[in-house]
Amino acid sequence: xxxxxxxxxYAPVFTGARKxxxxxxxxxxxxxxxxxxxxxxxxxxxRGWVSQEGIAEVAEVLDLTPAYVKGVVTFYTMYHQHPVAxxxxxxxxxxxxxxxxxxxxxxxxxxxxGCEELGVQSPDGKYQVIEVECLGACxxxxxxMVNERFIESVTVxxxxxxxxxxx
Amino acid sequence: MGFPHKPHERESLVLSKHFGxxxxxxxxxxxxxxxxxxxxxxxxxxxxxxxxxxKDSGLRGxxxxxxxxxxxxxxxxxxxxxxxxLVCNADESEPGTFKDREIMRWTPHALVEGCAIGAHAIGAxxxxxxxxGEYTEALEKMNAACKDAxxxxxxxxxxxxxxxxxxxxxxxxxxAYICGEExxxxxxxxxxxxxxxxxxxxxxxxxxxxQPTTINNVETxxxxxxxxxxxxxxxxxxxxxxxxxxxxxxxxxxxxxxQRPGNYEVPMGFPFxxxxxxxxxxxxSGRQFKAIIPGGIxxxxxxxxxxxxxxxxxxxxxxxxxxxGSGGVIVIDDAQNLVKQIARAARFFAHESCAQCxxxxxxxxxxxxxxxxxxxxxxxxxxFDTLLEIAENMTGKTICVLSDSCATPVISGLTKFRADxxxxxxxxxxxxxPAQVA
Ligand SMILES: Cc1cc2nc3c(=O)[nH]c(=O)nc-3n(C[C@H](O)[C@H](O)[C@H](O)COP(=O)(O)O)c2cc1C
Ligand code: SF4
Ligand code: FES
Numbered sequence: 001x002x003x004x005x006x007x008x009x010y011a012p013v014f015t016g017a018r019k020x021x022x023x024x025x026x027x028x029x030x031x032x033x034x035x036x037x038x039x040x041x042x043x044x045x046x047r048g049w050v051s052q053e054g055i056a057e058v059a060e061v062l063d064l065t066p067a068y069v070k071g072v073v074t075f076y077t078m079y080h081q082h083p084v085a086x087x088x089x090x091x092x093x094x095x096x097x098x099x100x101x102x103x104x105x106x107x108x109x110x111x112x113x114g115c116e117e118l119g120v121q122s123p124d125g126k127y128q129v130i131e132v133e134c135l136g137a138c139x140x141x142x143x144x145m146v147n148e149r150f151i152e153s154v155t156v157x158x159x160x161x162x163x164x165x166x167x
Numbered sequence: 168m169g170f171p172h173k174p175h176e177r178e179s180l181v182l183s184k185h186f187g188x189x190x191x192x193x194x195x196x197x198x199x200x201x202x203x204x205x206x207x208x209x210x211x212x213x214x215x216x217x218x219x220x221x222k223d224s225g226l227r228g229x230x231x232x233x234x235x236x237x238x239x240x241x242x243x244x245x246x247x248x249x250x251x252x253l254v255c256n257a258d259e260s261e262p263g264t265f266k267d268r269e270i271m272r273w274t275p276h277a278l279v280e281g282c283a284i285g286a287h288a289i290g291a292x293x294x295x296x297x298x299x300g301e302y303t304e305a306l307e308k309m310n311a312a313c314k315d316a317x318x319x320x321x322x323x324x325x326x327x328x329x330x331x332x333x334x335x336x337x338x339x340x341x342x343a344y345i346c347g348e349e350x351x352x353x354x355x356x357x358x359x360x361x362x363x364x365x366x367x368x369x370x371x372x373x374x375x376x377x378q379p380t381t382i383n384n385v386e387t388x389x390x391x392x393x394x395x396x397x398x399x400x401x402x403x404x405x406x407x408x409x410x411x412x413x414x415x416x417x418x419x420x421x422x423x424x425x426q427r428p429g430n431y432e433v434p435m436g437f438p439f440x441x442x443x444x445x446x447x448x449x450x451x452s453g454r455q456f457k458a459i460i461p462g463g464i465x466x467x468x469x470x471x472x473x474x475x476x477x478x479x480x481x482x483x484x485x486x487x488x489x490x491x492g493s494g495g496v497i498v499i500d501d502a503q504n505l506v507k508q509i510a511r512a513a514r515f516f517a518h519e520s521c522a523q524c525x526x527x528x529x530x531x532x533x534x535x536x537x538x539x540x541x542x543x544x545x546x547x548x549x550x551f552d553t554l555l556e557i558a559e560n561m562t563g564k565t566i567c568v569l570s571d572s573c574a575t576p577v578i579s580g581l582t583k584f585r586a587d588x589x590x591x592x593x594x595x596x597x598x599x600x601p602a603q604v605a
Binding site: 028029030031033034035036037038040041062071072075077078079093094095096098099100133134135136137138139140145148149150 | 338
């Protein structure tokens with residue numbers, strides 16, 4: 001997992017409107033380093049994940065070293081250090097959701113996506129399912145995120161319709 | 168309100184009054200509901216006056232520790248020539264808790280207003296609202312609210328025409344429970360790994376960017392405009408007669424095995440039994456409550472008897488073997504394997520440990536391993552002693568209290584629900600005997 005993933009086709013993110021956005025953001029903080037999390041988000045939004053090249057570009061625009069930026073990237077679970085499937089599905093299975101049947105939802109998701117196991121993409125590269133910790137939507141049926149979309153109250157029965165709605 | 172259910176007549180709707188009302192989300196709708204009158208009033212007051220008012224109200228931090236908010240604000244020394252900062256903790260990642268999310272989704276301007284008042288009160292020109300990255304809807308609503316508030320001249324260099332500077336900036340987290348811990352949050356805001364810092368220095372002396380900083384929870388700050396508008400005595404009145412130490416209304420998120428999960432707002436001192444059975448509708452049909460974790464997964468587990476005897480305020484929960492914590496009420500019924508849920512909680516802490524402290528890094532991992540072994544039917548009685556020894560070693564010895572939080576359900580589980588653990592060991596024996604015969 002820790003091998004640095006490279007992206008040969010990487011194109012710089014911080015040009016044009018993104019550059020302006022970053023510059024505006026920098027006025028909010030007394031240090032450049034403080035814009036690191038937001039800058040990494042921009043890379044992930046535009047490129048889908050944070051590659052070695054993305055890390056190098058962020059380091060350059062914020063006057064940091066790539067090693068430093070990488071150290072930060074690896075701390076936070078939401079930055080993808082590898083490309084992910086088209087529909088990256090994150091399901092909460094922490095205790096409050098667990099007592100309401102979250103593990104069964106995970107099983108149903110694996111079955112209906114054709115993913116062999118957690119974390120592994122389906123053969124068609126369309127789906128990838130992982131378990132995550134509390135998403136702050138406890139209380140109802142299982143919550144999950146598909147990429148940046150938050151979906152609540154998923155049940156075993158609603159899984160097929162949910163997957164169909166993603167395409 | 169028992170959102171998404173209709174409000175119950177015994178609730179006291181202050182913070183949650185407009186949950187579910189689409190019109191309340193936007194600036195015009197918010198103004199039509201009295202929005203920003205408190206900020207206008209506060210900007211005309213001296214910071215010290217606001218701090219005194221909040222002290223008098225008895226408001227205490229809703230993020231978990233219950234520290235008196237006015238006292239915390241008074242640690243920020245005016246006129247020290249340094250930039251001051253307010254940080255609003257919207258990381259809400261404590262399992263079982265989803266109240267701050269509702270405040271931000273339905274009433275984002277209430278939080279913008281609370282942040283602006285708080286900033287003025289502590290002599291800060293900038294407030295950062297640190298929202299967990301998974302809260303996409305809250306992020307979108309808060310970003311829109313700030314944008315509209317700037318466009319309307321409520322925020323900015325001449326806030327509400329008073330000549331004062333008040334900035335409120337949204338900062339998006341990136342997935343790390345530990346960033347809810349205040350010093351970890353400051354590191355994260357600075358663009359660092361979210362490792363908690365050793366205290367002292369305390370945030371009021373050296374916080375974010377090395378400057379005096381106050382950090383408050385979303386619900387704490389959202390209560391402030393109401394105190395400005397209605398006064399300290401009004402807020403004080405939400406309490407039980409025999410306990411002046413806990414005042415105001417409190418939002419509870421209710422989840423797990425219960426009829427009507429959701430967010431409820433009740434005055435301090437409300438009877439927990441009525442709360443669980445009347446407001447939340449009691450257990451699912453044919454089941455009984457077994458264990459209640461009333462303040463997010465980090466607080467001690469209560470037995471049903473303890474919970475039913477509790478009056479819901481800071482002191483009331485402590486008197487019955489637990490803590491108010493984050494107000495995330497997790498209900499577990501008799502159909503559940505409690506040890507499995509404690510094991511799952513331990514796995515959560517093992518996953519979220521920032522790994523700086525050995526006791527925490529090793530302790531959370533071993534606790535999880537041993538508990539999972541017991542759940543799998545491969546535990547022994549010696550495991551109980553080992554678990555308690557590890558728990559002891561994890562308590563009061565680390566940089567932050569995440570380590571203690573992992574030990575908490577293990578200790579309360581083994582003390583109050585020993586039979587559940589025993590049953591899993593016995594199960595193993597039952598399972599083993601035929602195997603030996605054959
Ligand atoms: C591991 C850990 C996680 C925490 N997570 C949160 C959180 O998600 N939200 C929050 O408001 N406080 C959280 N806290 C408490 C904060 O450190 C801090 O006490 C609080 O934000 C102060 O605000 P208040 O005085 O308004 O309660 C956490 C504390 C610890 C030790
Ligand atoms: S107790 Fe755990 S989470 Fe807290 S600082 Fe130490 S290692 Fe990190
Ligand atoms: S435990 Fe699943 S969202 Fe909180």
